[in-house]
Amino acid sequence: MSKILIRGAQVLGGEPQDVLIDGDTIAATARQGEIDGSGTGLSAEGATVVEADGKVLLPGLVDLHTHLREPGREDSETVLTGTRAAASGGYTSVFAMANTFPVADTAGVVEQVYRLGKESGYCDVQPIGAVTVGLEGKKLAELGAMHESAAGVTVFSDDGKCVDDAVIMRRALEYVKAFGGVVAQHAQEPRLTEGAQMNEGVVSAELGLGGWPAVAEESIIARDVLLAEHVGSRVHICHLSTAGSVEIVRWAKSRGIDVTAEVTPHHLLLTDELVRSYNPVYKVNPPLRTERDVMALREALADGTIDIVATDHAPHPHEDKDCEWGAAAMGMVGLETALSVVQHTMVDTGLLTWAGVADRMSHTPARIGQADGHGRPVSAGEPANLTLVDPAYRGPVDPAGFASRSRNTPYEGRELPGRVTHTWLRGRATLVDGKLQ
Amino acid sequence: MMRHLISAADLTRDDAVLILDTAEEMARVADRPIKKLPTLRGRTVVNLFFEDSTRTRISFEAAEKRLSADVINFTAKGSSVSKGESLKDTAQTLEAMGVDAVVIRHGASGAPYTLANSGWIDAAVINAGDGTHQHPTQALLDAFTMRRRLVGRDAGLGQDLAGKRVTIVGDILHSRVARSNVDLLHTLGADVTLVAPPTLVPVGVEHWPCEVSYDLDRVLPKSDAVMMLRVQRERMNAAFFPTEREYSRRYGLDGERMARMPEHAIVMHPGPMVRGMEITAEVADSDRCTVVEQVANGVSIRMAVLYLLLGGNEPAVTHTRPATERPAHTVLSDEEK
Ligand SMILES: [Zn+2]
Numbered sequence: 142m143s144k145i146l147i148r149g150a151q152v153l154g155g156e157p158q159d160v161l162i163d164g165d166t167i168a169a170t171a172r173q174g175e176i177d178g179s180g181t182g183l184s185a186e187g188a189t190v191v192e193a194d195g196k197v198l199l200p201g202l203v204d205l206h207t208h209l210r211e212p213g214r215e216d217s218e219t220v221l222t223g224t225r226a227a228a229s230g231g232y233t234s235v236f237a238m239a240n241t242f243p244v245a246d247t248a249g250v251v252e253q254v255y256r257l258g259k260e261s262g263y264c265d266v267q268p269i270g271a272v273t274v275g276l277e278g279k280k281l282a283e284l285g286a287m288h289e290s291a292a293g294v295t296v297f298s299d300d301g302k303c304v305d306d307a308v309i310m311r312r313a314l315e316y317v318k319a320f321g322g323v324v325a326q327h328a329q330e331p332r333l334t335e336g337a338q339m340n341e342g343v344v345s346a347e348l349g350l351g352g353w354p355a356v357a358e359e360s361i362i363a364r365d366v367l368l369a370e371h372v373g374s375r376v377h378i379c380h381l382s383t384a385g386s387v388e389i390v391r392w393a394k395s396r397g398i399d400v401t402a403e404v405t406p407h408h409l410l411l412t413d414e415l416v417r418s419y420n421p422v423y424k425v426n427p428p429l430r431t432e433r434d435v436m437a438l439r440e441a442l443a444d445g446t447i448d449i450v451a452t453d454h455a456p457h458p459h460e461d462k463d464c465e466w467g468a469a470a471m472g473m474v475g476l477e478t479a480l481s482v483v484q485h486t487m488v489d490t491g492l493l494t495w496a497g498v499a500d501r502m503s504h505t506p507a508r509i510g511q512a513d514g515h516g517r518p519v520s521a522g523e524p525a526n527l528t529l530v531d532p533a534y535r536g537p538v539d540p541a542g543f544a545s546r547s548r549n550t551p552y553e554g555r556e557l558p559g560r561v562t563h564t565w566l567r568g569r570a571t572l573v574d575g576k577l578q
Numbered sequence: 579m580m581r582h583l584i585s586a587a588d589l590t591r592d593d594a595v596l597i598l599d600t601a602e603e604m605a606r607v608a609d610r611p612i613k614k615l616p617t618l619r620g621r622t623v624v625n626l627f628f629e630d631s632t633r634t635r636i637s638f639e640a641a642e643k644r645l646s647a648d649v650i651n652f653t654a655k656g657s658s659v660s661k662g663e664s665l666k667d668t669a670q671t672l673e674a675m676g677v678d679a680v681v682i683r684h685g686a687s688g689a690p691y692t693l694a695n696s697g698w699i700d701a702a703v704i705n706a707g708d709g710t711h712q713h714p715t716q717a718l719l720d721a722f723t724m725r726r727r728l729v730g731r732d733a734g735l736g737q738d739l740a741g742k743r744v745t746i747v748g749d750i751l752h753s754r755v756a757r758s759n760v761d762l763l764h765t766l767g768a769d770v771t772l773v774a775p776p777t778l779v780p781v782g783v784e785h786w787p788c789e790v791s792y793d794l795d796r797v798l799p800k801s802d803a804v805m806m807l808r809v810q811r812e813r814m815n816a817a818f819f820p821t822e823r824e825y826s827r828r829y830g831l832d833g834e835r836m837a838r839m840p841e842h843a844i845v846m847h848p849g850p851m852v853r854g855m856e857i858t859a860e861v862a863d864s865d866r867c868t869v870v871e872q873v874a875n876g877v878s879i880r881m882a883v884l885y886l887l888l889g890g891n892e893p894a895v896t897h898t899r900p901a902t903e904r905p906a907h908t909v910l911s912d913e914e915k
Binding site for chain 2: 338341342343344345346347348349350352354418419463464465466467468
């Protein structure tokens with residue numbers, strides 16, 4: 142049995158503590174210096190010691206929204222490279238979106254992804270099942286079979302596409318109640334976003350790029366929370382991006398509707414002004430919005446209206462981004478920079494404590510996705526899924542060092558705070574001193 | 579002068595006036611028996627058209643040939659070359675050929691900007707229309723036409739369009755001509771009013787340096803120039819307006835409406851016109867309509883832009899690159915073929 146002693150870490154940003162990992166479990170936590178030879182009866186003898194002065198210890202992060210691309214687009218990412226990227230970013234559990242080739246709409250495909258995750262060993266991979274066959278929005282996929290498969294799917298999403306047919310959405314919401322599932326909606330009214338290239342507003346008017354209006358997101362969220370209320374179901378809103386969406390979710394929660402929502406790191410930091418560069422690295426769906434939206438999203442994440450941060454990690458090969466804006470693929474990688482962006486936008490601004498970060502990036506996403514063993518308290522007897530962060534670190538983002546197979550980050554060269562130094566998955570170190578194991 | 583011409587918004591007032599004045603000089607070449615200057619001899623200009631536009635291509639080609647440039651036409655229509663990577667591939671091919679300037683027309687907004695700023699290519703880039711973004715030489719030729727008609731051919735030299743009232747009517751939302759004209763006319767001191775049904779005005783237009791009206795009849799009596807934009811019938815099917823008849827009734831320019839314009843006011847159109855839709859034949863054929871002049875002025879403006887971007891700070895005559903700089907594999911120009 143391997144033992145690890147993490148010495149003097151600020152657990153959830155609190156007072157320095159010693160944390161002893163024994164095997165796959167947290168054996169003890171105690172005030173700094175108490176574990177070894179202070180009469181607690183706990184021995185750290187033979188343990189690998191990790192000096193964690195000034196570092197913050199968090200439960201391993203959980204990403205409810207990752208694109209691992211396998212099967213089908215292994216040139217952008219594989220389960221192995223994606224989970225290595227996840228471990229680099231401090232994640233111990235990721236939910237893999239269903240828009241692969243073939244689409245994850247059957248028990249067979251979700252089991253394949255699940256198995257590849259197990260084999261990778263860097264991070265638990267929980268497949269998300271498609272809501273409809275082939276993401277076509279017409280016919281429900283075999284939701285029950287995917288739930289009963291070895292993958293045990295609990296989250297269903299046609300992400301990349303919106304379940305825009307109100308009847309199909311209603312049926313999906315109702316159907317997954319039978320096994321406690323949740324439908325995660327990519328809210329995008331398709332007709333209002335035909336030819337959309339960026340946020341519709343001042344910048345799109347000037348650049349002559351097709352507009353993606355805020356109302357195309359907001360109208361779907363409004364509809365879906367009302368549907369969830371009507372049928373008494375649970376709905377999750379993916380990558381919420383506008384101030385108006387925040388208001389609708391806030392209203393729905395005040396009314397007692399069972400809705401949860403996520404925001405991506407990039408929507409907490411970047412605005413559509415960046416599109417003036419026509420650099421496709423900023424092309425993402427939903428698009429970067431305005432400063433006003435960014436501020437509303439930060440506030441909503443702080444006050445709990447938005448429940449979690451999810452990366453929407455969307456790897457693309459170089460050639461899909463090294464072209465003119467109109468032809469470029471949508472999406473950004475995010476696993477390896479998420480915590481830095483959250484520290485920058487939420488912690489360093491005083492909006493969120495580290496305990497708040499643990500809640501928004503681990504506890505709550507694990508709860509929404511029912512990721513057993515993840516998002517647990519950092520205390521004795523819990524699975525040793527942990528992340529150690531150096532919040533004092535400052536440095537430019539260098540995509541050359543990414544573990545992800547793709548490099549489409551909007552932060553290249555940008556100075557961001559914080560660095561994940563260690564990640565442990567059930568007591569096994571996947572990242573040590575910033576190096577993958 | 580700048581190195582590229584991507585957007586009318588990038589031009590200062592002095593840049594723009596310099597281009598207009600230079601175009602007046604270039605226009606005189608057209609009156610000579612031999613309509614040719616040696617200015618760009620030995621220089622290679624590529625017309626890179628990812629989107630069909632015979633009118634614009636011919637106009638640039640005429641301008642390039644009058645300046646004695648070697649001209650390569652690259653027309654990349656069809657789906658196989660419409661993918662993003664092909665812009666890069668094509669650019670690199672042109673770079674290898676030692677091209678001096680690329681005139682690019684592309685269906686995607688921002689493609690010329692990307693070509694100029696990507697590092698794929700070293701040549702000067704001239705935007706000949708990108709998506710619904712910009713068409714700066716069109717705006718320049720429109721301003722040139724206005725200055726000639728409203729200020730005077732020789733009196734206009736050195737002048738801008740201060741105080742002139744220009745009305746642009748039609749599909750503003752999808753029009754790169756409107757965007758370019760708003761930017762340039764504002765820089766030149768003119769007051770611009772856009773007139774269109776609200777469905778054809780972009781969200782965010784309130785930040786443009788112009789007025790917006792939905793009522794053509796109220797604006798006409800206060801206009802020195804009225805620019806009618808082409809309205810595609812397909813827009814009707816996409817519910818931008820109910821019927822062609824209703825559009826014409828509210829936003830079309832007919833003889834009766836033209837009579838409400840001031841005596842001196844002109845009617846402009848970037849072409850090609852859809853007679854009966856946005857403009858009646860009566861108006862199109864009247865001597866207040868400048869469509870034919872606009873075409874002729876387009877060549878002068880494009881000569882001026884090419885000249886200023888490629889050799890403007892040196893004497894206009896006998897400007898050639900030293901032999902050592904010529905690319906090893908000289909591409910056959912039209913004239914050498
Ligand atoms: Zn999505």
